[in-house]
């Protein structure tokens with residue numbers, strides 16, 4: 336048997352993680368760490384820190400553009416940011432969110448829009464919100480050679496229909512969505528705001544990796560929004576976020592120091608000038 340058939344794929348610091356390699360992490364038992372990024376410098380840092388997946392999320396609409404939900408961001412804006420991320424990342428798999436309603440206007444339009452993402456960025460896959468309801472679109476994209484990550488559970492693009500960001504507890508519907516997405520050819524799925532015990536059972540029952548956000552410890556991996564992790568987002572923090580740094584305080588303090596030094600003549604010093 337060839338080495339590649341007998342050795343389960345392991346993430347390596349040197350090589351690029353592929354879509355099949357990402358899916359295979361489930362069987363190897365390696366927990367997948369995924370995080371969002373939206374520009375070159377931060378995408379480079381998260382890649383160098385060793386995540387397996389980088390998501391150019393439509394959360395950009397909120398944490399970068401300052402909108403109140405994920406609905407306003409456009410396909411052109413997603414592509415503009417995905418290009419920066421694609422240029423920065425050399426190791427992780429990069430997945431780009433299809434914004435609302437770029438995959439709701441028929442299969443032809445969905446392929447055209449997802450195709451643009453793959454053609455115009457160095458990113459490898461798209462993500463769309465849906466399970467059973469999007470199975471036909473997922474199948475069509477995958478048949479066109481476009482890898483798809485599904486997004487089940489809470490779907491932020493449906494915030495108005497859901498009446499808010501609520502935990503999703505209908506196990507039968509969630510399992511149906513997860514199975515339908517996997518059968519349609521999705522290579523992985525996000526599970527958002529699902530009780531931990533339900534997420535665990537779904538993870539056991541589907542063959543593709545589940546990437547949880549507010550879905551407990553038993554998913555195959557986790558994803559968080561980078562600005563939440565770094566303490567760069569607004570004051571409201573969902574329960575599922577763990578903040579690992581407080582860059583908001585660091586940045587404010589650094590800029591305050593700069594202002595003070597400009598005003599009292601401490602900056603620029605002789606070492607910052609030319610003779």
Ligand code: KIV
Pocket residue numbers: 371390391392393394395432525548558559560
């Ligand atoms: O847009 C995003 O950042 C996401 C994650 C929260 C999963 O979809």
